[in-house]
Amino acid sequence: MNTVKIHNRSFDIYLESSKLDFAISNLAQRINADYGGKNPLFVGVLNGAFRFAADLMKYIDIDCEINFVKLSSYRGTESTGRVNNLIGLNSDIGGRHVVILEDIVDTGHTWDYLNEIFLPKSPASLKIATLLYKPEPYQSSLPVDYVGFEIPNLFVVGYGLDYDGQGRNLNDIYQIKS
Ligand code: IMP
Numbered sequence: 700m701n702t703v704k705i706h707n708r709s710f711d712i713y714l715e716s717s718k719l720d721f722a723i724s725n726l727a728q729r730i731n732a733d734y735g736g737k738n739p740l741f742v743g744v745l746n747g748a749f750r751f752a753a754d755l756m757k758y759i760d761i762d763c764e765i766n767f768v769k770l771s772s773y774r775g776t777e778s779t780g781r782v783n784n785l786i787g788l789n790s791d792i793g794g795r796h797v798v799i800l801e802d803i804v805d806t807g808h809t810w811d812y813l814n815e816i817f818l819p820k821s822p823a824s825l826k827i828a829t830l831l832y833k834p835e836p837y838q839s840s841l842p843v844d845y846v847g848f849e850i851p852n853l854f855v856v857g858y859g860l861d862y863d864g865q866g867r868n869l870n871d872i873y874q875i876k877s
C-alpha cells in the first residue's frame with residue numbers, strides 16, 4: 700500500500716519494512732559489540748515499541764534480559780508534553796546496564812522522565828535505542844544513543860506507532876499528508 704487512511708487522515712508510505720529490518724539489524728550489531736559480557740537489561744516502552752523490541756531481539760546474540768514498561772503521554776498528533784506514571788518495572792536495575800527501547804523520540808519528555816525514574820535506582824549505565832528520532836522537536840539535553848532513523852517533524856504511523864489507537868499493525872511506516 701502506498702497510502703493509508705486512518706481516522707480520515709491520509710498517510711503516505713515513508714519507510715518500508717525491508718529498510719526497517721536493515722536499520723534494526725545494524726543497531727543490534729552495534730549493541731552486541733557494545734554490551735557483550737555486560738548482560739544488559741533491555742526495557743521496552745509499551746505500546747509503541749512492541750514491534751521494534753521484538754525485531755531487535757532477533758539480532759541480539761549476547762546474554763541479556765528484556766522487560767517492558769508502560770506509560771502514556773500522547774494524544775492525537777501532538778505531544779501534550781505531559782507524562783503520566785510508569786508501570787511494570789519489576790527487575791532490580793541496581794548495577795545493571797539498562798537500554799531503553801523506544802519506537803520514537805519526539806520532544807524527549809519521555810526520555811527525561813525515564814532518567815528521573817531510573818537513575819535514583821543506580822543502574823551501571825542508562826542508554827536509549829530508538830527506531831525513530833525527530834531532532835527538530837527534541838527539547839532534552841540528554842544524548843539519544845542508538846538511532847535507527849532521524850526523521851523530519853511530521854507525524855508517522857505504523858510498525859507499532861499509532862494514530863489514536865489505530866495503525867500499529869501496519870508493517871511499514873507512513874508519514875502524514877499535509
Ligand atoms: P516524547 O516524549 O515527546 O519524546 O514522545 C514519545 C512518545 O510519543 C513516543 O514513544 C510515541 O509513543 C509518541 N509519538 C511521538 N511522535 C509520534 C509520531 O509521529 N507518531 C506516533 N506516535 C508518536
Ligand code: MG
Nearest residue numbers: 744747748802
Ligand atoms: Mg512510545
